[in-house]
Amino acid sequence: MADTGTTRLSQKQRVGALSGRELLPLVLDSKTYAGTAHDLAEYVAPLAGQAAPVTQEARAAADAAAASADSATTSNMQATSAAESAASSALVAKAASDAAIIQPGLYVDEPTGRAAVADGQAFKVQGDGFSVAAYEYRRVNANSVSTLVATYPAAGAVADLQAAVNRRTAREFPDWVFRDEDGYVLAAIEGEGRISMPAATFASGAGHVFTNLDGDEIARLDTRGVLVLRNGDSISSIAWPYTGEPPSQIEMDEEGFIVSIRRTNGEYETAGVETYVNGIASPSIALKDRTLRDMVWPASFGPEPVEVVMDGEGFILRMSTADGAIVMPGGVVSGSDAEPNDGFAAAEIDARNTANLVYAQNLKSAVTTDFQRPVFDLNIILTYGQSLSNGFRAFPALPFNPIAGLFMLGNSIRPVGVTSGTTFEPVGGASVLKPLAGTTQDGAGNILTDISWLQPNDFAMGESLSEAQAVFIKAMTARQMNVADDKGPQFVVLNCGVDGKSVEDLSKGANPNLYNRIIDAVTRVQAIATAAGKTCGVVMFNFNQGEWNYSAVNNFGNGATQDKDQYKALLSKLISDVRADVMAITHQPLPFIALLGQTGANYTVDATNLSIGTAQLELSLEGEYIRLATPEYPFPVKSDSHFEANGARWFGCMFGKVAVRMLRGEDWQPLYVRQASRRGRQVLVDLNVPEPPIKFDLPFVMDTRTDLPNKGFSFVDNAGVFVPASITIVSDTQILLTLPRNPVGTLRLRVADNANNHGRASVTDSDRMKTMSRYAYILNEGMGDWENRADYLDKPYPAPNWIVAGQFTVAQA
Numbered sequence: 001m002a003d004t005g006t007t008r009l010s011q012k013q014r015v016g017a018l019s020g021r022e023l024l025p026l027v028l029d030s031k032t033y034a035g036t037a038h039d040l041a042e043y044v045a046p047l048a049g050q051a052a053p054v055t056q057e058a059r060a061a062a063d064a065a066a067a068s069a070d071s072a073t074t075s076n077m078q079a080t081s082a083a084e085s086a087a088s089s090a091l092v093a094k095a096a097s098d099a100a101i102i103q104p105g106l107y108v109d110e111p112t113g114r115a116a117v118a119d120g121q122a123f124k125v126q127g128d129g130f131s132v133a134a135y136e137y138r139r140v141n142a143n144s145v146s147t148l149v150a151t152y153p154a155a156g157a158v159a160d161l162q163a164a165v166n167r168r169t170a171r172e173f174p175d176w177v178f179r180d181e182d183g184y185v186l187a188a189i190e191g192e193g194r195i196s197m198p199a200a201t202f203a204s205g206a207g208h209v210f211t212n213l214d215g216d217e218i219a220r221l222d223t224r225g226v227l228v229l230r231n232g233d234s235i236s237s238i239a240w241p242y243t244g245e246p247p248s249q250i251e252m253d254e255e256g257f258i259v260s261i262r263r264t265n266g267e268y269e270t271a272g273v274e275t276y277v278n279g280i281a282s283p284s285i286a287l288k289d290r291t292l293r294d295m296v297w298p299a300s301f302g303p304e305p306v307e308v309v310m311d312g313e314g315f316i317l318r319m320s321t322a323d324g325a326i327v328m329p330g331g332v333v334s335g336s337d338a339e340p341n342d343g344f345a346a347a348e349i350d351a352r353n354t355a356n357l358v359y360a361q362n363l364k365s366a367v368t369t370d371f372q373r374p375v376f377d378l379n380i381i382l383t384y385g386q387s388l389s390n391g392f393r394a395f396p397a398l399p400f401n402p403i404a405g406l407f408m409l410g411n412s413i414r415p416v417g418v419t420s421g422t423t424f425e426p427v428g429g430a431s432v433l434k435p436l437a438g439t440t441q442d443g444a445g446n447i448l449t450d451i452s453w454l455q456p457n458d459f460a461m462g463e464s465l466s467e468a469q470a471v472f473i474k475a476m477t478a479r480q481m482n483v484a485d486d487k488g489p490q491f492v493v494l495n496c497g498v499d500g501k502s503v504e505d506l507s508k509g510a511n512p513n514l515y516n517r518i519i520d521a522v523t524r525v526q527a528i529a530t531a532a533g534k535t536c537g538v539v540m541f542n543f544n545q546g547e548w549n550y551s552a553v554n555n556f557g558n559g560a561t562q563d564k565d566q567y568k569a570l571l572s573k574l575i576s577d578v579r580a581d582v583m584a585i586t587h588q589p590l591p592f593i594a595l596l597g598q599t600g601a602n603y604t605v606d607a608t609n610l611s612i613g614t615a616q617l618e619l620s621l622e623g624e625y626i627r628l629a630t631p632e633y634p635f636p637v638k639s640d641s642h643f644e645a646n647g648a649r650w651f652g653c654m655f656g657k658v659a660v661r662m663l664r665g666e667d668w669q670p671l672y673v674r675q676a677s678r679r680g681r682q683v684l685v686d687l688n689v690p691e692p693p694i695k696f697d698l699p700f701v702m703d704t705r706t707d708l709p710n711k712g713f714s715f716v717d718n719a720g721v722f723v724p725a726s727i728t729i730v731s732d733t734q735i736l737l738t739l740p741r742n743p744v745g746t747l748r749l750r751v752a753d754n755a756n757n758h759g760r761a762s763v764t765d766s767d768r769m770k771t772m773s774r775y776a777y778i779l780n781e782g783m784g785d786w787e788n789r790a791d792y793l794d795k796p797y798p799a800p801n802w803i804v805a806g807q808f809t810v811a812q813a
Contacts, residue, residue: 413466468655630658752805752806
């Protein structure tokens with residue numbers, strides 16, 4: 001007698017031992033959920049053989065759910081879940097009454113704040129004290145209601161929401177439980193969207209006792225071959241008609257039909273064409289005339305699979321290969337076509353996004369005090385590093401509107417002998433302060449007045465990061481004091497960079513001691529100040545270097561280290577040495593702020609695990625008033641990867657923006673990966689975002705803005721390097737990446753690797769700050785025709801913050 005229920009069950013058997021404790025991933029969309037419910041109704045009862053069959057009413061309800069993705073059963077379950085989440089959120093809001101962010105300039109209500117500021121200015125208003133810490137408005141005019149710009153959540157609300165998410169995903173609180181008519185649990189859907197089911201354990205030995213997980217006997221096959229149920233009834237005496245000894249394990253459905261056996265030698269066989277022995281249906285034991293143990297995977301079929309699922313007749317339904325591909329009769333499902341069955345719930349994404357927003361706001365709101373501010377008569381802005389710091393090949397020096405109160409030492413910000421000197425010999429000879437001006441110089445430091453003969457890749461110095469940064473610092477410092485740009489503190493700009501040097505070459509005591517040009521330059525300015533009865537001090541130290549350490553793999557760099565921790569220690573010591581020596585010269589009471597540029601773009605070396613860029617980020621996060629201002633990679637460069645003139649000035653504008661924020665007391669960290677965690681084949685990346693929300697943009701790859709297919713992301717594990725199958729922005733601060741395969745060993749995320757992303761990335765924040773410097777193109781001064789970009793010409797440089805490079809370990813969520 002054929003039985004359709006038995007046939008369906010047989011086709012669901014999985015090749016291999018069935019533990020019964022397996023967790024089956026579930027995608028929580030309505031269509032998939034309805035299908036799972038249908039399968040569950042047919043499948044869970046046999047696994048608990050002591051339970052009565054699923055009732056006809058339950059089957060009818062499951063069939064109805066499978067027939068419609070919008071079934072009432074599924075919708076009600078999802079609505080219930082949503083209602084529970086909403087109720088949990090409401091409780092979170094009420095519990096955060098003491099979490100409001102209190103800071104200077106916070107007004108009690110919108111009218112009070114509006115009355116206290118000028119048109120166009122932003123101001124904050126105290127929140128409700130429960131879920132909202134503060135509201136940020138921008139005044140339109142004195143008589144209008146101001147525009148709401150942002151809402152900042154209370155820290156307590158974030159903590160409580162995270163706790164609520166943890167409770168919801170806890171394993172001891174399943175969302176739904178399926179029971180039989182006697183109340184026994186057949187299966188449960190856990191909070192994280194997994195199905196767990198009890199098992200029937202088939203024990204060999206005397207009588208072949210069949211028990212459930214609690215040890216209760218379900219049935220036994222006694223030594224006479226009689227299957228005895230728990231109520232004492234026997235099905236029949238089975239005279240085992242097949243070759244070999246009786247099996248050690250038998251799996252049966254809820255109606256007593258045998259669907260699989262395991263022999264004492266470990267061979268596992270599933271039901272095929274039913275035969276009849278003494279009127280009782282039994283399996284045909286043969287799997288296409290061969291058992292699984294006898295099967296040898298044909299080499300012509302490709303790599304041997306790691307998992308095979310067959311139907312009751314031995315036909316393959318699905319296979320999984322070692323690289324994560326799923327092979328089915330209809331073809332291979334891999335990459336973005338293979339949807340992960342386990343991932344991050346919306347509530348968890350929301351909670352982590354809120355935590356990221358609070359982190360960034362707290363960073364911005366923190367008032368920093370123990371660094372040197374521009375309080376001297378002469379405030380020094382000092383730059384050091386290699387070629388991308390001193391304007392190598394970034395000619396010509398671009399014009400800018402001069403501001404009184406900005407100076408350089410001699411006729412240039414760079415010294416004579418810019419490529420090799422150990423002292424800062426001023427161009428022009430005399431140690432005198434002159435108004436800041438852009439200069440184009442040859443390798444010996446001589447100023448070039450006619451540069452019409454220069455070709456783009458000639459050897460000359462032009463625009464550096466120093467000029468644009470200094471102009472912005474000077475103007476904004478004056479404006480914050482409510483005075484004209486040429487009033488307020490005065491600044492001296494010194495650039496001591498040397499092209500083609502490692503961090504070891506630039507460190508104190510190296511041979512030659514290039515470090516000494518810093519000491520010499522500051523000493524000369526101090527002498528000028530002392531002679532005039534004035535004070536001086538260093539308030540900003542820019543450092544941009546790392547290319548030569550990355551390039552040590554190509555036998556450059558004079559034996560330079562490529563090790564992340566060694567580089568970080570060397571750079572930290574270099575900055576510490578400069579601080580100590582400068583403070584001894586100027587007698588300033590506090591240390592300067594140090595700003596770093598991040599080495600990257602074509603200089604990135606994947607083989608070192610992006611060591612130099614990662615070290616610079618880590619030092620920013622760990623160092624005392626050492627902050628990473630911006631990566632190098634977004635800006636246009638020439639064919640040898642040195643900045644174009646506008647690329648160098650654009651780069652300097654980013655240094656200026658960060659410098660101004662920090663000098664007015666705000667702390668800073670760049671757009672970087674705070675954490676990355678994996679669940680199933682999903683990786684959720686949390687970012688610190690200075691000005692949310694994040695977005696995708698086009699960095700320059702050499703001289704062309706380029707859409708990167710991988711948006712800057714890749715992965716590496718024990719099996720090699722690979723790229724995401726899909727990349728999605730899921731919140732103001734988060735990106736969700738889908739893996740094309742299961743990881744092997746430790747999984748690491750790379751941002752802006754070279755092999756897959758040209759050392760660049762496509763993620764920015766939404767900072768809309770306008771730079772004071774503008775894009776410029778000058779005919780017959782060594783610029784390439786491609787540098788005449790109509791979309792940018794004579795406009796402020798866009799200044800969003802770009803995600804910084806690095807390699808990060810992905811944690812298991």
